[in-house]
Amino acid sequence: MLELKNLEAYYGNSRALQGVNLTLETGKFLAVLGRNGVGKTTLFKAILGLMDRCGGEIALSGKRLDPLPTFKRAHAGLGYVPQGRGIIPTFTVRENLKLGTFARSGGDKHSYDDLVFEIFPVLGEFLDRQGGNLSGGQQQQLAIGRALLTNPKIILLDEPTEGIQPNIVEQIEEAIIKLNKAHGITIILVEQDIEFARRASDSFVIMEKGRVVAEGPVKNLTDNLMHKHMAV
Numbered sequence: 001m002l003e004l005k006n007l008e009a010y011y012g013n014s015r016a017l018q019g020v021n022l023t024l025e026t027g028k029f030l031a032v033l034g035r036n037g038v039g040k041t042t043l044f045k046a047i048l049g050l051m052d053r054c055g056g057e058i059a060l061s062g063k064r065l066d067p068l069p070t071f072k073r074a075h076a077g078l079g080y081v082p083q084g085r086g087i088i089p090t091f092t093v094r095e096n097l098k099l100g101t102f103a104r105s106g107g108d109k110h111s112y113d114d115l116v117f118e119i120f121p122v123l124g125e126f127l128d129r130q131g132g133n134l135s136g137g138q139q140q141q142l143a144i145g146r147a148l149l150t151n152p153k154i155i156l157l158d159e160p161t162e163g164i165q166p167n168i169v170e171q172i173e174e175a176i177i178k179l180n181k182a183h184g185i186t187i188i189l190v191e192q193d194i195e196f197a198r199r200a201s202d203s204f205v206i207m208e209k210g211r212v213v214a215e216g217p218v219k220n221l222t223d224n225l226m227h228k229h230m231a232v
């Protein structure tokens with residue numbers, strides 16, 4: 001279980017997260033929704049230890065993560081697929097994937113090495129191609145593959161379908177759902193594509209101005225709520 005208690009995060013003196021409380025059971029799928037600039041990416045960065053200043057508590061399976069540096073949070077089981085994918089363009093696909101393995105904890109037996117190429121065969125075909133020469137959709141697959149190679153318990157995905165051509169969007173969505181449903185990986189997804197969020201997730205939170213303003217099981221994610229809190 002992942003638990004956030006009164007999580008705050010600051011850019012300088014500006015408080016971008018205003019005390020977020022959240023509980024996510026192992027193996028579940030949570031969608032984090034909200035307009036641009038409400039703090040969704042900041043929430044991910046705070047969970048991962050990528051903010052300069054935070055307050056509150058983060059615990060994974062009862063173990064406090066908030067005192068730990070980012071690499072130890074990765075060892076504890078947090079995988080990240082950042083907005084914009086974060087592929088190193090001059091590294092090959094093989095080298096980009098290798099980066100994921102550096103974030104594993106030693107002696108970890110459970111490995112998704114084969115699964116990466118099973119769900120994204122194109123990565124196996126393009127192992128020696130530079131990351132920067134892949135299409136946007138292929139780069140997104142690479143970013144998800146790299147996160148999988150960290151052997152995560154939870155993957156945080158920040159707008160994985162943003163700017164991706166429609167034929168690959170479907171593959172990426174199905175892969176994310178499979179990682180959750182077939183492999184038991186807990187997923188937290190930031191997404192503007194509400195239909196994907198509805199289809200894939202068990203529960204949702206909607207953020208405004210650094211706070212959670214609505215939450216519940218996904219069946220309660222009504223059109224009314226969407227209109228009230230999102231630009232649809």
Ligand SMILES: Nc1ncnc2c1ncn2[C@@H]1O[C@H](COP(=O)(O)OP(=O)(O)OP(=O)(O)O)[C@@H](O)[C@H]1O
Binds near residue numbers: 011036038040041083
């Ligand atoms: N590096 C930064 N320095 C200062 N303020 C920032 C920085 N990054 C984000 N912010 C501010 O923090 C707030 C939350 O931004 P954040 O990127 O977390 O929102 P978001 O919900 O992820 O939006 P988007 O959907 O556009 O990615 C915004 O007001 C934003 O302007």
